[in-house]
Amino acid sequence: MMRRFGALAPTGTLLRVLGAGSCGSFGLYPAARSSALRPALVAVASANTGRKFHGGSPAARGHPELPAETDVVIVGGGAAGTAAQYHLAKAGLRSVLLERHKLTSGTTWHSAGLLWRLRPSDVEIQLINYTRDMVKGLEAETGISPGWNENGGLFIASTAERLREYRRLHTLGKAFGVESSMLDGAQAKQLYPLLNTDDVLGALYSPGDGTIDPSGLVASLAKGARLGGAAQFENVEVAGVLTQPGMFRPRVSGVRTSTGAEVKCRFVVNAAGLWGRQLGALAGVKVPLCAMFHAYVLTDTIEGVRGMPNLRDHDSSIYLKLQGDALAIGGYEENPIIWQEPDPSFAFSLRDLDYDVFGTHIDGHVNRVPAIKGTVIKRDVCGPESFTPDHKPLLGEAPELEGFFFNCGFNSAGIMLSGGCGRETANWIANGRPSVDMFGYDVRRFHPSLTDDGAWIEARSHEAYAKNYAIVFPRDEPLAGRNARLDPFHRVLADAGCVFQERHGWERPGWFLPGGGGGGSGSVGGASDDEAAAAAAAAATAAAAATAATAAVLGEAAGPPVGSPAVRAYDFYGNYGHAKHADYGYATLVERDNTFGFGYSHAAVAAECRAARERVAVFSMSYFGKFVVHGPGAGSLMDALCASSVDRAPGTTVYTTWCDESGGAMSDLTVSTLEAQASGERSFYVTSGGSSATHDIG
Numbered sequence: 115m116m117r118r119f120g121a122l123a124p125t126g127t128l129l130r131v132l133g134a135g136s137c138g139s140f141g142l143y144p145a146a147r148s149s150a151l152r153p154a155l156v157a158v159a160s161a162n163t164g165r166k167f168h169g170g171s172p173a174a175r176g177h178p179e180l181p182a183e184t185d186v187v188i189v190g191g192g193a194a195g196t197a198a199q200y201h202l203a204k205a206g207l208r209s210v211l212l213e214r215h216k217l218t219s220g221t222t223w224h225s226a227g228l229l230w231r232l233r234p235s236d237v238e239i240q241l242i243n244y245t246r247d248m249v250k251g252l253e254a255e256t257g258i259s260p261g262w263n264e265n266g267g268l269f270i271a272s273t274a275e276r277l278r279e280y281r282r283l284h285t286l287g288k289a290f291g292v293e294s295s296m297l298d299g300a301q302a303k304q305l306y307p308l309l310n311t312d313d314v315l316g317a318l319y320s321p322g323d324g325t326i327d328p329s330g331l332v333a334s335l336a337k338g339a340r341l342g343g344a345a346q347f348e349n350v351e352v353a354g355v356l357t358q359p360g361m362f363r364p365r366v367s368g369v370r371t372s373t374g375a376e377v378k379c380r381f382v383v384n385a386a387g388l389w390g391r392q393l394g395a396l397a398g399v400k401v402p403l404c405a406m407f408h409a410y411v412l413t414d415t416i417e418g419v420r421g422m423p424n425l426r427d428h429d430s431s432i433y434l435k436l437q438g439d440a441l442a443i444g445g446y447e448e449n450p451i452i453w454q455e456p457d458p459s460f461a462f463s464l465r466d467l468d469y470d471v472f473g474t475h476i477d478g479h480v481n482r483v484p485a486i487k488g489t490v491i492k493r494d495v496c497g498p499e500s501f502t503p504d505h506k507p508l509l510g511e512a513p514e515l516e517g518f519f520f521n522c523g524f525n526s527a528g529i530m531l532s533g534g535c536g537r538e539t540a541n542w543i544a545n546g547r548p549s550v551d552m553f554g555y556d557v558r559r560f561h562p563s564l565t566d567d568g569a570w571i572e573a574r575s576h577e578a579y580a581k582n583y584a585i586v587f588p589r590d591e592p593l594a595g596r597n598a599r600l601d602p603f604h605r606v607l608a609d610a611g612c613v614f615q616e617r618h619g620w621e622r623p624g625w626f627l628p629g630g631g632g633g634g635s636g637s638v639g640g641a642s643d644d645e646a647a648a649a650a651a652a653a654a655t656a657a658a659a660a661t662a663a664t665a666a667v668l669g670e671a672a673g674p675p676v677g678s679p680a681v682r683a684y685d686f687y688g689n690y691g692h693a694k695h696a697d698y699g700y701a702t703l704v705e706r707d708n709t710f711g712f713g714y715s716h717a718a719v720a721a722e723c724r725a726a727r728e729r730v731a732v733f734s735m736s737y738f739g740k741f742v743v744h745g746p747g748a749g750s751l752m753d754a755l756c757a758s759s760v761d762r763a764p765g766t767t768v769y770t771t772w773c774d775e776s777g778g779a780m781s782d783l784t785v786s787t788l789e790a791q792a793s794g795e796r797s798f799y800v801t802s803g804g805s806s807a808t809h810d811i812g
Contacts, residue, residue: 180347180371183378184208186543187369188385189352189393191215192222193328193528194521195385196335196346197536203342205544210377211339211346212369215461218332220387221528223462224497226410226435226442227326228424229530230267231292232283232318234586237550239290241534248533249326256341258334261327265436266423268306269318270482276429278710279585280318287320294320306422308485325424325435326529335532355382355397357515366397366517381517381543388456388500390508390522399512400565402503402557403523404575405453407465409472409496410444412437413489428583430478441486442495445475446582449689452572453498460498467494501525503560503574503595505582509535510542510556513812519543520557525578547774558809561619563599570595573684580687587708589715591615591624593701594684601736613679613703613715617805620737625715625722627679627703676702739807742788744797752798756785760798764789772810781810 186202188195191213202209213219231242246262253259271277280296287294297319299311305319336346354370356378368378384401386393394401419441425434432445449471472494480487500523502508508523521539524531535555538548553559564570577594584590599619607623608614611630614621676699688694695701706714725731743752752760757779758770764787772781783802791797802810 180350180375180377181210181345182376183368184210185379186210186381186383187212187352187377187379188383189369190220190383190385190387190389190522191217191332191336191346191348192220192385192387193218193225193332193335193532194387194524194535195383196332196339197532198383198385198521198539199339199344199346199536200335200342201536201540202543203339203344205540207540207544209339209344210379211336211344212350212352212371213346213348214351214458216348217336217346218329219461220389221497221499222328222332222387224464224495225328225526225529226433226444227261227328227331227529228267228433228435229326230320230323230424230426232267232269232287232294232320234279234283234286235554236286236290237552237554238531239287239292240550241538242530243290243292243534244537245530245533246322246324248537249331252331252334252338256334256337258337259327259330260334261330262324263326263436264322264324265421266319266321267323268302268320268423268425270302270309270314270425270427270429271316271318272313272427272429274315275585275709277316280316282710284318292320293322294318306425308416308418308422308483309425310482310484313481319423321423323424328529331529331532335536352393352396355393355515355518357397360516362516363513364398364515366515381519383519383521383539383543385521387522387524387528388453388498389458390500390520392456392458394512397512397515397518399514399518400562401508401520401522402560402565402571403500403508404568404572405456405498406501406575406579407451407453407496408444408446408499408526409467409494410435410442411467411472411491411494412442413440413486414492415439416441416483416485416489418485425482426583427478427482428585430475430482431583432475432478432482434479434483440492441483443475443479443486444472445478446579447471447474448580448687449474450576450579452576454568454572456498465496465498467496472496499524499526499528501575501579503564503571503578505575505578507531507535507555508557509539509548509552510558511812513558513562513808525582547776547778553806553809556809558812559618559805561599561808564595564619567598570598573686576686577684585708587710589704589707589713591704593681593704594686595619596681596684597621599737601734603734603736607734608680611679613700614681617737618807620804621681622737622804623734625719627676628718628721679703735801737804739800739802739804739810741800741802741811742797743800744788744791744795746793746795748798749796752785752796760785760787761796762787781806783810 185207186209188199188209188211191211195211199209199211229242229246231239233239249260249262269280271280284294284296297317299314302314302317303309303311351372352369353372356368356370357364358367366380366382368376369382370376384390384393388405390403391401420439422436424436435442451471502523502525505525508520510520512518519539521535538552541548573594574592577592596616600621604621611627612623613625613627615624677697679700681700682695682698685695686692755772756770757773758768760768762768767784767786769784771779774780781802783800786799788797788799
């Protein structure tokens with residue numbers, strides 16, 4: 115039975131194409147996976163056979179000749195691992211890449227390979243722009259094409275706020291040399307004649323975007339690394355990470371394979387993708403990511419589509435990638451399939467696509483490109499990928515283990531970020547720091563108490579996946595993974611109508627709903643009927659007073675009353691057996707604040723600022739990072755770290771930054787001088803931002 119778009123079975127389940135193409139390693143990129151281009155990618159070795167690549171020639175069968183020592187061992191042979199090795203070779207470091215199966219296995223081989231540079235993050239734009247530039251020069255360097263196709267990217271806006279976001283992206287892109295233009299609906303249709311523009315308010319077009327062949331990219335990067343003296347070994351599994359005592363924490367000393375062979379090294383790079391947590395466990399390192407299945411389907415030929423740009427309809431949470439004279443189409447749904455324990459043998463396999471999950475995207479695809487309706491699906495691709503709690507990759511050095519670096523958790527963006535993140539991983543290792551501000555990717559952005567909390571990681575990663583195409587508003591707050599870290603004042607603040615924000619796991623006060631919100635933080639069980647009735651009456655009275663107070667402060671912007679602003683347990687958008695919250699006051703307040711202009715809370719915050727200026731206010735600083743620097747040499751250390759002089763009298767507080775060796779600002783904090791120690795050595799009380807405390811102390 116063939117599956118066509120728009121054709122529904124009596125039960126409402128979409129019909130599908132069945133056959134060899136629906137599951138398994140079907141050679142999505144046949145040119146890149148051909149034996150003429152990359153014999154290693156299609157060669158099959160027995161389970162106990164290691165295969166070494168150096169200058170393109172595999173070693174003889176048998177256990178590979180692993181070197182006794184090297185500078186860096188990279189674990190994982192996908193786009194992330196080979197990109198890191200390529201740049202380490204450029205930096206003059208020796209490296210060995212170990213892949214448990216074969217290069218590209220896991221996620222890379224089935225990736226869509228899209229590259230979009232216009233993002234709401236300046237750092238991300240720079241990283242992806244670098245990947246594009248790197249890819250365009252790889253064939254000349256290595257003789258292997260990474261399959262770059264510069265057909266452009268088109269973003270479609272159906273709402274006013276989305277169009278406003280696109281204008282911001284257009285402006286941001288200008289600062290980094292990304293050519294783009296704003297289009298109206300007619301101009302978008304002229305560029306993409308198959309487009310339905312009935313509901314289109316505008317579009318953003320970036321002609322320099324395109325697609326990369328994942329297999330060709332890995333083959334080219336791997337050869338480039340080998341040309342720089344690096345080596346890659348397939349069918350070699352890492353069974354242990356060796357450590358030795360360090361000054362403040364253990365440090366990496368090598369790796370051990372499943373056959374007992376050991377390779378001494380100073381650094382290990384975790385590029386194991388969705389198996390990153392398992393590799394981290396071997397080293398005693400916590401890795402905050404989880405695996406989910408992400409899918410797209412490949413249509414049959416669509417007349418008139420050849421040469422069209424790739425398309426993103428963010429408001430429908432879908433994308434359409436040009437694939438010759440067909441389209442590869444997918445999206446981000448609210449109920450992805452979560453893979454809690456990834457199978458280590460899942461190398462070049464796929465999962466049967468659940469069309470009850472994927473089917474939520476079909477209406478959006480058909481609406482945006484009506485020619486899709488009735489088109490046969492040639493094959494479906496449902497493979498595992500790694501996702502993180504904030505939809506940003508994991509990079510940087512592990513706080514638990516010196517010399518153990520992350521380069522994983524790429525959230526369906528591993529191909530487009532591979533070059534930039536590989537470069538920064540190499541810079542981090544070779545120079546001790548990246549060349550751009552990578553705090554948003556640094557694994558230390560997460561508090562250590564959360565990085566092995568499976569329930570927290572899964573909930574936050576789910577929400578981040580479901581909101582992948584949501585507008586990135588400056589005051590947005592997560593609904594998942596909340597109430598993880600509460601200070602002693604939490605209940606007092608909640609009862610006063612506090613609308614909390616989440617930072618580094620802490621619930622910190624954001625602003626207060628005038629009148630207390632009328633709902634407090636919840637009721638206490640065990641009350642009698644009379645007590646419950648009295649409490650209900652009191653709550654109703656409080657709610658009425660709160661509504662009046664809110665209207666008095668916010669005026670016409672107050673809107674309908676929202677009840678309690680208390681944060682509730684995450685409902686997974688009503689999926690996986692969870693009941694979706696009804697009348698959720700906190701979620702309503704967050705939604706009302708989501709704008710690029712002055713938010714719903716603006717008037718309330720203004721009133722709080724006036725109160726602090728004209729009368730008195732108490733600030734909760736519980737969520738800030740606080741630590742003491744003392745001991746021999748503390749004064750000299752702080753003099754070297756701080757941009758401002760901290761050689762002050764006890765009781766003096768200085769606002770300053772900590773800088774690296776080149777003078778770059780690393781931390782933003784206050785330093786208070788304490789009474790001198792008995793030895794006469796100075797000591798200091800340091801307060802850092804709550805969201806950066808782990809980074810600052812690490």
